[in-house]
Amino acid sequence: MGLQFPESVKTNWNSYLDFIEPFDEKYAFTLGNTEFDKPISLIVVPWAVALFSYVGWGFLFLPLDFAAPVRERKAIQGRKFQPKKKPEWKDVVKTLKLVLSQFLWMYPLTFFLGYPLITKYLSHDRDVPLSIVNFITASFLYVCCSEVYFFSYHWLMHQKPFYKMCHKLHHEWTAPFALTCLYFDAFEGFLNNGVVAVGPILCGAVFGKFNHMLYFLLYINMGILNVAVHHCGYEIPGDYIPGFALSMAHFHDYHHEVFNKNFGIIGVCDYIFGTYGKYYAAVDKFHSRNKQKQQ
Ligand SMILES: [Zn+2]
Ligand SMILES: [Zn+2]
Secondary structure, rough: OOOEEEOOOHHHHHHHHHHHHHHHHOOOOOOOOOOEHHOOOOHHHHHHHHHHHHHHHHHHHHHHHHHHHHHHOOHOOOEEEEOOOOOOHHHHHHHHHHHHHHHHHHHHHHHHHHHHHHHHHEEEOOOOOOOOHHHHHHHHHHHHHHHHHHHHHHHHHOOOOHHHHHHHHHHHHOOOOOHHHHHHOOHHHHHHHHHHHHHHHHHHHHHHOOEHHHHHHHHHHHHHHHHHHHOEEEOOOOHHHHOEOOOHHHHHHHHHHHHOEEEEEEEEOHHHHOOOOOOHHHHHHHHHHHHHHHH
């Protein structure tokens, strides 16, 4: 048996299915050879999870830059990687305009186009795997797939002609803030969805397990939290383990600062391919600057 999540996870998942299935039946349709028999569960729900995750996590970080009582605390100021650069409200408006407009067409279109893969390789069973080992294995596999996928296509996006065509837009922000985490050209945003989808879909295709829809929805939420942390501009407690793992937020902030280093998510691929530049020196500089301030 091993360690298990409580039975209530399965009960709640089944209650959710009882609620959503009549809507799926009502709005099911066929297009070409594809039968869209679960359009609400497999298109609308993942889209809504992505939207609420983006808005929820993105706004949660806003006080760091915009609420004076938070922003001016010494402990918060010391955590900012690029203290001389501060976002303004007009930056927030500009970012939301682009990202939310893409939520109206590009993200629904992505789930619509990805429907054949999602319906073929993801499990929508009532029987949710409750094993904690299963969940940890799935999470590990998803993160590995995301790292390889994101590193590869992100590196490609920095080559000619893709940088000018697509990725330059994301790099308008040399000191990003959390809401800019999905600020991309639409084509690149479309490819970005693969960062969260590649793991669950590959697991389904290769192993026929670690591919439950509930895992996928959770991974969308956690993936967006992760990418929001990556772009928040601050060292977040828990984002690094002293003596073992460096801050992922600092890792990606450095990418925005210097443009052509640190292409991955957790840094493994950059370590293997030597594309981390002077990142470790920058981390040392950041910590010694903070130490001096505290003395
Ligand atoms: Zn980049
Ligand atoms: Zn970025």
